[in-house]
Amino acid sequence: MRQRFDTFNMAVALRVTRVFGSVWTFYLFALYGLLPLAAIFSRYYDRFLYWSSWVQLWALPVIMVGTNLISRQQEQANANTEAHRETVLANQTQMLAHLDELLHQANQTNEQVLQAVQHEAEELDELTRQHAAEE
Helix, strand or coil: CHHHHHHHHHHHHHHHHHHHCCHHHHHHHHHHHHHHHCHHHHHHHHHHHHHHHHHHHHHHHHHHHHHHHHHHHHHHHHHHHHHHHHHHHHHHHHHHHHHHHHHHHHHHHHHHHHHHHHHHHHHHHHHHHHHHHHC
């Protein structure tokens, strides 16, 4: 039950933070701030002041909680990204080591083939010399 309550509170805080952080809320409060300047609303100035204070009192803590939650989410995303980078780096290092081993084996095979070809060439030269000597 407590977890569901906390989840609800977090969802409300995030939603309020995102709404208050929008440009539309800025426009709404800009208009609200201009209302007392109109002659019609001048006698309601004390009510505007009350509502303005009331909004500030409840919105500030909610926005602070929402900002903290967003920061935690970003930190978690950064940690996940860092862990993913480390995994990718480890995989790439392992692949490079494997490729290095394959290259080393290929070089050894090439040397063996080259030695075999050189040996065959030497034998062929020897046979050619022997054949030339017999003629």
